[in-house]
């Protein structure tokens with residue numbers, strides 16, 4: 001059997017692991033529930049290691065990538081902060097590597113299937129949006145593209161910048177945190193403590209708020225999505241509202257980075273053109289010189305909820321540049 005690569009995505013509600021072949025073919029997936037933040041770092045590291053081992057083939061993978069929802073430092077050693085994860089400025093890359101080594105020893109060195117023992121895998125750590133962007137670049141909607149932006153719209157907004165084929169991390173590893181760019185001076189209060197952040201106007205939470213204001217009662221994101229797909233006018237208007245904000249914010253990013261494509265992922269983007277149509281119109285209306293330049297395509301993500309884990313495995317395979 002050839003070399004394999006494992007990626008583990010650590011999110012707010014679950015730990016998702018995938019195994020890829022050396023060629024990048026998805027061979028196995030597994031999920032484990034995410035222990036709550038209050039369970040502490042040890043419990044989460046254990047869940048990561050167990051989910052990884054759930055997808056091991058006959059031996060340990062050649063390398064293992066971890067995609068984590070939050071801020072990862074520029075060296076890829078430390079997880080700085082994430083609202084839904086328990087680590088605070090902690091050396092997570094090494095902790096997980098050590099945890100895997102301990103488990104390997106504890107199991108007598110044998111792989112779950114009793115196959116030959118491989119060396120302990122090298123562990124690579126990165127931010128979840130960076131991982132997802134790398135997956136889209138190698139195997140998804142930005143395949144063959146040199147410069148792209150990824151915008152993921154879930155509860156909030158995640159983002160990543162790819163220029164000239166590389167994920168750009170910035171001086172401290174924090175590039176691409178688009179959700180907290182100020183869109184409206186003195187605007188709506190954000191959970192981060194600032195006001196008027198973009199994700200207050202373009203996110204799953206924004207979708208729920210706009211719908212609540214129009215209807216006078218609360219519906220969650222999947223309910224609004226189902227109504228919109230059934231043609232409900234209020235729900236369609238809600239998606240048009242956040243879609244317009246998506247386009248306006250994207251125009252600022254396009255002015256800054258000049259990408260070929262902008263890939264839009266995340267749960268809220270599942271409605272496709274009901275969101276992307278208004279976004280494309282707002283993007284074209286918010287860029288200078290559109291008669292004389294190409295407006296980048298706004299395209300749906302090519303990979304589903306496994307994008308972060310797949311990207312982590314690919315970064316482990318290719319090296320975190």
Ligand SMILES: [Zn+2]
Pocket residue numbers: 179180190191192193194197
């Ligand atoms: Zn904010």
